[in-house]
Amino acid sequence: MGHRAVLGPALWVERISEWCAAPDSWVATHAELGVCGALVLGEASSYVPAATEPELYVRSLIGSRDPRAKGAGRRLLALADERAAASGVTLLRVDCYAGGTGDLIAFYESCGYTRAETFAVEKQPQDWPGQVLARRLD
Template identity: 65%
Template sequence: MTTIRPARPGDADAVLRLFDDAIAWFVTIGNTGQWGTQPFSSRPEQVTRVQGWVAEPGTWIAEHPEAGVVGFLALGEATEYVPAATDPELYVRVLIGSRDPRAKGTGRRLLDFAHDEALAAGVGKLRVDCYAGGTGDLVRFYESCGYTPTDPFLVGEWPGQVLERAVVLPA
């Protein structure tokens, strides 16, 4: 059974492997628009970025007893390139899961965990942004997890989509 625990600085290499594996898979299916073709571990700016993420509060690791680290989630404030929230929210800043078959369902599980964190924080909205190019599969994944598309955006030529999910707070 996969467990979720707080991330720590020593998890950086495992999280970089998740990104490297995802990029390698994207290259095989022709989806090079999301993160390019170069592994994160070979790009100093991405290594520094991941090292910063795992050291921040609000970051979580999904760990499988046999497969090791199979997912990463970073929660916090919205990214600077998306429209500001109009209501209190928790923002899914980063979500990535392993391609290992033992990790199936990890992304959904981490999004459910994010929902529980928002509920515990007393905020009524979760938001996330993702790559909106290619086949649109990523946007459809978030929709299948209960998110609704709101604001499309561009970062240079990179197409993105903000999605949100209501968190029903107890009365």
């Protein structure tokens, strides 16, 4: 789940340190695995089209591929729903990589998100295609 950018170790340390310092970051743990998922909520990234109403943005969702961690991502997204409802926000959005097999998009759709805008982040040697997905709470 989440972005699979190719980053060097120093950039990963910087990125993860930033995520952990965010005021609305959460970690899922498993008795045998330890940390098996993480969720960071906040504002949308600058490359994502702006929302037209208040929202809660899923900045990052990462889950272990270990079969014992199955469901951690869904539970973290349910926590995002709870955080949005508690703050009176009815719109949640997330973005993900739109290339490859489309598995990330399918995962978010299976969690109740629907496709919204597409975008591209300029990268070398080619652009990184992205998909914004949205979920509205009742």
